[in-house]
Amino acid sequence: EDAGPVDTLKVKHNYQSDVSRLRKIVINSLYSHQEIFLRELISNANDALEKLRLTALTDKSVWDGSDPLNITIKSMKNEDGKGGCLVVADTGIGMTPEELATNLGTLAKSGTSDFLARAEGSTDATATGNLIGAFGLGFYSSFLVADRVEVASLPPATAKNPNPQQHVFTSSADDSTFEVYPDPRGNTLGRGTEITLHLKPDASEYLEDATLSALVHKHSAFSSSFPIYLFERWTEEVPEEIEEVTPSETEATSSETAEVAETPKADADEDEAIVEDVTIEEEAKEPPPPKMVNVTKEQWSHLNKQPPLWARDPKNVTKEEYDLFYTTFFKDFQRPLAWHHFSGDAGSGSAFKALLFFPSKLPEEYWQKPLEYKSKDVKLMVKRVFITSDLGDQALPQWASWVKVVVDAEDLPLNVSRETLQSNRFMRQLRQLIIKRMIQLFTKISEGDDKAQFDKMHETYGSILKLGAVEDEKNREKLAGLARFTSNQRNETSFDQYVENKKKGQKQIFYLAEIGKKPEDLAQSVFIEKLHARGYEVLLLTEPLDEILVGHLRQWKGMPFQDAAKAGLKFGDEDIDPEEEKEQQKTLEENFKPLIEYLKKEAGDAVRDVVLSNRLVKSPCAIVAETGGYTANVAKMMAASNAKGNRGGILHDYAMKAKLLEINPRSPLIEGLLRRVKDLPTDENERDLESEEELQEVTSILIDGALVRSGFEVPDNNKFFTRVDRVLRRSLGVSEAATTDETVKPAPPAVKDLSEDERDETPKPEEPTGPGIILPDHMKDKIELTMEEIDEEGNPVVQHDEL
Numbered sequence: 001e002d003a004g005p006v007d008t009l010k011v012k013h014n015y016q017s018d019v020s021r022l023r024k025i026v027i028n029s030l031y032s033h034q035e036i037f038l039r040e041l042i043s044n045a046n047d048a049l050e051k052l053r054l055t056a057l058t059d060k061s062v063w064d065g066s067d068p069l070n071i072t073i074k075s076m077k078n079e080d081g082k083g084g085c086l087v088v089a090d091t092g093i094g095m096t097p098e099e100l101a102t103n104l105g106t107l108a109k110s111g112t113s114d115f116l117a118r119a120e121g122s123t124d125a126t127a128t129g130n131l132i133g134a135f136g137l138g139f140y141s142s143f144l145v146a147d148r149v150e151v152a153s154l155p156p157a158t159a160k161n162p163n164p165q166q167h168v169f170t171s172s173a174d175d176s177t178f179e180v181y182p183d184p185r186g187n188t189l190g191r192g193t194e195i196t197l198h199l200k201p202d203a204s205e206y207l208e209d210a211t212l213s214a215l216v217h218k219h220s221a222f223s224s225s226f227p228i229y230l231f232e233r234w235t236e237e238v239p240e241e242i243e244e245v246t247p248s249e250t251e252a253t254s255s256e257t258a259e260v261a262e263t264p265k266a267d268a269d270e271d272e273a274i275v276e277d278v279t280i281e282e283e284a285k286e287p288p289p290p291k292m293v294n295v296t297k298e299q300w301s302h303l304n305k306q307p308p309l310w311a312r313d314p315k316n317v318t319k320e321e322y323d324l325f326y327t328t329f330f331k332d333f334q335r336p337l338a339w340h341h342f343s344g345d346a347g348s349g350s351a352f353k354a355l356l357f358f359p360s361k362l363p364e365e366y367w368q369k370p371l372e373y374k375s376k377d378v379k380l381m382v383k384r385v386f387i388t389s390d391l392g393d394q395a396l397p398q399w400a401s402w403v404k405v406v407v408d409a410e411d412l413p414l415n416v417s418r419e420t421l422q423s424n425r426f427m428r429q430l431r432q433l434i435i436k437r438m439i440q441l442f443t444k445i446s447e448g449d450d451k452a453q454f455d456k457m458h459e460t461y462g463s464i465l466k467l468g469a470v471e472d473e474k475n476r477e478k479l480a481g482l483a484r485f486t487s488n489q490r491n492e493t494s495f496d497q498y499v500e501n502k503k504k505g506q507k508q509i510f511y512l513a514e515i516g517k518k519p520e521d522l523a524q525s526v527f528i529e530k531l532h533a534r535g536y537e538v539l540l541l542t543e544p545l546d547e548i549l550v551g552h553l554r555q556w557k558g559m560p561f562q563d564a565a566k567a568g569l570k571f572g573d574e575d576i577d578p579e580e581e582k583e584q585q586k587t588l589e590e591n592f593k594p595l596i597e598y599l600k601k602e603a604g605d606a607v608r609d610v611v612l613s614n615r616l617v618k619s620p621c622a623i624v625a626e627t628g629g630y631t632a633n634v635a636k637m638m639a640a641s642n643a644k645g646n647r648g649g650i651l652h653d654y655a656m657k658a659k660l661l662e663i664n665p666r667s668p669l670i671e672g673l674l675r676r677v678k679d680l681p682t683d684e685n686e687r688d689l690e691s692e693e694e695l696q697e698v699t700s701i702l703i704d705g706a707l708v709r710s711g712f713e714v715p716d717n718n719k720f721f722t723r724v725d726r727v728l729r730r731s732l733g734v735s736e737a738a739t740t741d742e743t744v745k746p747a748p749p750a751v752k753d754l755s756e757d758e759r760d761e762t763p764k765p766e767e768p769t770g771p772g773i774i775l776p777d778h779m780k781d782k783i784e785l786t787m788e789e790i791d792e793e794g795n796p797v798v799q800h801d802e803l
């Protein structure tokens with residue numbers, strides 16, 4: 001075959017493998033999401049127009065503002081009525097042939113492999129659909145509806161590329177290759193990109209104007225601030241009188257307006273050009289009623305005529321419109337949790353309108369590294385023109401960096417460069433302004449009646465509020481006030497609610513912290529036994545940031561925070577009955593003095609002191625950290641993070657040891673121990689060493705038990721269990737000297753020592769040759785094995801014959 005002049009210029013490329021994989025997913029598993037292709041193409045067209053406009057800010061030769069920036073959609077049915085093409089075009093930045101090949105032939109997006117793996121692993125089409133909603137398939141979604149796609153593109157002339165040439169990228173749905181070649185039609189576009197989709201037979205609905213118009217309204221009404229035009233044709237029946245023209249004159253009329261029909265002007269909606277193509281259906285018959293004729297009318301109709309949502313009066317915007325705006329503008333497939341639509345002057349006279357959204361879910365990448373996440377969704381517009389989403393030095397603090405905002409300023413000069421923007425007063429105020437509005441929105445949800453929304457807010461943003469309170473000193477009080485905690489009395493309480501609930505005389509906010517523990521388990525802790533029994537509220541802090549936050553706040557409304565696992569706990573009513581209480585305490589201390597002295601000696605280094613407890617009800621004892629000492633929770637964090645800080649230093653050692661053993665004078669166990677200690681003979685000659693050792697052992701188990709009960713680890717697990725074993729034996733009356741039969745069945749011989757045949761043979765069940773030991777045949781006459789069974793006391797029971 002003779003290669004035509006164009007064919008010789010065609011360059012064939014292979015798709016990068018990721019692209020092939022992606023196209024496969026598109027073609028095979030996304031049938032039910034066909035319609036998203038239009039949204040994706042419009043979004044790309046919008047980006048290309050935005051890019052052109054931004055480039056033109058600094059380089060007027062690219063676009064001097066004279067020709068319109070717009071997106072057009074036109075369908076063309078085949079003559080035979082079967083199938084046809086859909087053409088989506090823009091007058092944006094366009095692509096060079098190299099860009100056509102790289103942009104459309106490779107996947108440069110981060111996270112693509114992850115997306116592919118997830119989409120390929122999923123059998124659930126809806127899940128894949130959601131993934132795509134989140135990820136955006138972009139250009140490749142064309143193959144959902146098209147067998148073949150042609151992309152003609154022409155970039156603007158620049159100093160570097162003074163004579164750009166229009167090129168075509170073409171590929172079929174089932175090809176693993178694509179071609180790029182000069183457009184045989186020449187530079188027809190003027191500038192921009194034109195995508196022609198040769199629709200699959202099952203996608204012919206996208207040739208219908210009504211379907212296309214509905215789709216644009218559904219998915220793309222808010223996705224572009226550039227006009228989107230649809231080429232519409234329809235037939236009207238009109239009285240014959242207007243058609244007092246000959247067919248040739250009609251053609252002339254139509255060609256006069258053809259230009260308008262072909263390329264919509266920027267103001268096409270005011271100047272709607274209608275092309276009338278007339279067919280005379282019937283021969284003129286006499287007389288009236290007037291003859292009716294069918295007239296085909298055509299028009300570029302402006303689909304997104306409404307001003308952008310943020311510029312409208314909030315009173316006239318419906319919830320559906322906010323939802324739709326959010327999902328299309330910020331490309332999220334889930335509806336937002338809440339929004340705030342406001343305007344103002346940023347204190348500097350710069351009038352602006354803004355829309356702020358809380359997503360209902362935060363991106364995975366935010367949770368993975370919240371401290372490195374950079375906001376990309378504060379979109380700054382000037383007079384409806386997108387300028388930047390890079391706030392540079394004025395970026396939001398980490399806790400707020402996920403928020404999605406569009407701000408449209410009226411008074412900023414349109415050609416502000418990004419650099420001058422950074423130092424602009426409005427920009428400096430923008431950050432505080434957004435944060436203020438975010439806190440207002442959180443407060444509104446907190447105080448509102450929508451319980452479902454409130455719950456969702458705490459599920460999604462609970463930790464964010466705490467992060468904010470820790471990170472953002474200026475807004476600490478406000479954010480901490482919004483945070484909710486579980487307590488021993490209710491599932492959610494704020495610091496304010498806690499303070500309202502305080503008991504008479506109570507001067508401390510009680511809390512107990514252990515990361516990762518369930519609040520209901522924490523509620524069982526020894527440390528809050530008495531607080532709980534007496535009806536005091538204790539905050540149960542189980543999230544990583546909780547304790548840090550409490551540490552930063554130190555107090556709330558004048559009430560200091562008190563760790564229930566630490567010394568210093570005061571109910572606040574200790575002074576109500578001072579004389580009687582003090583007397584009682586004195587007697588108790590006097591009474592328990594011998595036990596306290598004994599325990600101090602026995603506890604050795606494990607604790608710094610032993611005291612009578614005022615926080616225990618049922619438990620015999622607990623280990624309490626002193627002020628400056630590590631609680632079990634902190635000790636665990638230190639171990640987990642392998643914190644080097646003071647480790648090995650004097651402070652660290654002090655903090656590790658700064659613990660008190662608190663004993664409960666009303667516990668029968670402690671009373672029992674006291675009796676035994678009191679009974680110890682004081683005379684050297686009367687000492688009973690065995691019972692002294694027993695008492696030491698019991699005491700040691702009690703202390704270790706207190707450590708465990710209080711969340712610490714025992715210093716030596718082996719010693720602990722050896723002691724427990726001994727005490728168990730004693731209580732069961734088993735001899736302490738009795739040893740355990742430690743005979744075990746040895747592993748069979750190594751496979752490499754067996755002959756070939758034996759290796760393949762499946763082992764036959766053998767007659768037992770001894771206490772459960774099976775020898776392979778070839779070893780039976782080589783090995784002599786004697787075994788003896790012993791009883792508990794270690795005495796032989798039966799003597800087995802030799803094997």
Ligand SMILES: Nc1ncnc2c1ncn2[C@@H]1O[C@H](COP(=O)(O)OP(=O)(O)OP(=O)(O)O)[C@@H](O)[C@H]1O
Binds near residue numbers: 040137
């Ligand atoms: N109409 C267009 N005009 C100019 N360039 C385009 C056009 N459509 C696509 N491109 C280029 O091709 C690239 C790939 O497009 P694709 O739709 O696959 O991904 P994307 O637009 O980068 O991502 P996403 O669709 O998720 O926003 C774009 O980044 C852009 O550079």
